[in-house]
Amino acid sequence: MEKDSNSGSGPFEAGSAPIPDAPLLGYRNYWYPVVEARRIGRRPISVKILGEDIVLFPGKEGKVAALVDRCPHRGTMLSRGRILFPGTLSCGYHGWTYNGDGECVAAIVEGPESNLPGKVRVQSYPTEVRFGIVWAFFGEGDPPPLDEDLPPELKEPGIMTHFTFREWQCNWRNVVENYPDILHAPYVHRTSVEIIFNKVPAWGKCHFELLADGKGMHVRGIGGGVQGDYPGVGKFPAHLWWRVLRRRYKRKEWSGESTAGGDIRMPGNIVVKVRDPYCGVHISNMGWPVPVDEHRTRHLNFLVTYPGNSIHRLALKIWYNFYFRHVHQLFLRQDRRLIEVQRYREGEHLSNTDIALIQWRKLAPKIARRAKAATAAAEGQSGKPTQGQDEKERDVGLSR
Numbered sequence: 001m002e003k004d005s006n007s008g009s010g011p012f013e014a015g016s017a018p019i020p021d022a023p024l025l026g027y028r029n030y031w032y033p034v035v036e037a038r039r040i041g042r043r044p045i046s047v048k049i050l051g052e053d054i055v056l057f058p059g060k061e062g063k064v065a066a067l068v069d070r071c072p073h074r075g076t077m078l079s080r081g082r083i084l085f086p087g088t089l090s091c092g093y094h095g096w097t098y099n100g101d102g103e104c105v106a107a108i109v110e111g112p113e114s115n116l117p118g119k120v121r122v123q124s125y126p127t128e129v130r131f132g133i134v135w136a137f138f139g140e141g142d143p144p145p146l147d148e149d150l151p152p153e154l155k156e157p158g159i160m161t162h163f164t165f166r167e168w169q170c171n172w173r174n175v176v177e178n179y180p181d182i183l184h185a186p187y188v189h190r191t192s193v194e195i196i197f198n199k200v201p202a203w204g205k206c207h208f209e210l211l212a213d214g215k216g217m218h219v220r221g222i223g224g225g226v227q228g229d230y231p232g233v234g235k236f237p238a239h240l241w242w243r244v245l246r247r248r249y250k251r252k253e254w255s256g257e258s259t260a261g262g263d264i265r266m267p268g269n270i271v272v273k274v275r276d277p278y279c280g281v282h283i284s285n286m287g288w289p290v291p292v293d294e295h296r297t298r299h300l301n302f303l304v305t306y307p308g309n310s311i312h313r314l315a316l317k318i319w320y321n322f323y324f325r326h327v328h329q330l331f332l333r334q335d336r337r338l339i340e341v342q343r344y345r346e347g348e349h350l351s352n353t354d355i356a357l358i359q360w361r362k363l364a365p366k367i368a369r370r371a372k373a374a375t376a377a378a379e380g381q382s383g384k385p386t387q388g389q390d391e392k393e394r395d396v397g398l399s400r
């Protein structure tokens, strides 16, 4: 089911049902990338995520423990405490000590005879370490496997991964909405090192379609022309003689995609398949904005490359660390300088080039995973499946 933006009527016309805002602090009941695994060491670390303070420390059997960063005794932050016993964290104030499941296992100041152990607990979140990153499930009940929330590009055999975390000074919703807003890319990034010699469109249309796995949508920009003559103002771009490169892909499964595009999935990550025009490296380039609080987002730029052998692997490591990570941060900075000062949906005047963005806004709340307990309760009351369960069978909002 593919839709084209620049024809017919849009769902944003008068009379359309209002589309709800995305949650200010992110969708719960998903796995999120939290921090680099190498940061977990002898000291507890404090991280804010989805508006909540979390403390991370080494748990039992190589696991990473993630607890709400608040001691139930007198409310100080557990991250100010110390690791006195393996697999536990002792509060810095009176020494109440918690294991990786959040159970109080000792209360130092109250003494070895204290009856607090077993009676007090702190909320814990399930974690897993994968690709050198600590992932945590922020939700209720048993989590689905981490693989459920990873895009397919991260599950291919033989891949190599590279990543960089950066904090952006804005709410996560603006960062996520930058992705389905695909037509900003050839305009904002035309001066980036990555595409400065490429023939990039001056204007275009937006295509979108529901992904087969029902977890999001594919968004693609279709270029209208590399130079336009705009009545009354002139040509844009004024010059383009140096733009001599075109998109080319050697990976068979990527061929046919001649325009920029990407897959966006819940709770808001995107994968764009591109090829470095200078080194020929094929990349699945992933952006994963993680909500921190109302005004901050931890942006994970996650790259998948495809090494053929160990020498190629080494070359890719050098390519990423000495070239691409720096160049791509400059690319992302072009987005960031605009997004950090953007408002969220306030007084906006959308146009036909925003069609994929509008569809994403409609789709996301419909397919968002809900807490198991809430789902079961709703089913019990109505006898019917609820939102998020039957998304494959329902019209998920992509039709107009």
Ligand code: FES
Binding pocket: 071, 072, 073, 074, 075, 076, 091, 092, 093, 094, 095, 096
């Ligand atoms: S406040 Fe944590 S042990 Fe007292």
Ligand SMILES: [Fe+2]
Binding pocket: 178, 184, 185, 188, 189, 335
């Ligand atoms: Fe961008």
